[in-house]
Amino acid sequence: MPKTTRALLQLPPSTAGAIEKLGADLAVARLRRKESLRSWAQRLGITVPTLQRLEAGDPSVGIGIVATALWLIQRDGELGRLAAPEHDQGAIEMDVREAIELGRARAQASAEARASRAKR
DSSP, X not given: OOOOOHHHHTOOHHHHHHHHHHHHHHHHHHHHTTOOHHHHHHHHTSOHHXXXXXXXXXXXXXXXXXXXXXXXXXXXXXXXXXXXXXXXXXXXXXXXXXXXXXXXXXHHHHHHHHHHHHHO
């Protein structure tokens, strides 16, 4: 049995749930297309047990397999946008905080310069 990485053991519950839903949705997509496990696995280039793990939401299934499954249902186009910098809310918030701090520092420096000139 393969060794489970610590990262997989520490998956946030919401992430684990999203992976399980993705697997279930991929199973529905296969069934709606009336594809058997065997034929879908062949199209993906994987074994039937790996496909079953994918559909069960096993987080250890490789991202390449997930991407190929998404390609089979014509949903792989979203992959390029998942971690796009313009959607990184945490980084955007950090940029805004840094800009606010810079603005405050510049305003303070300007106020100090005006006060210094006024004393002369």
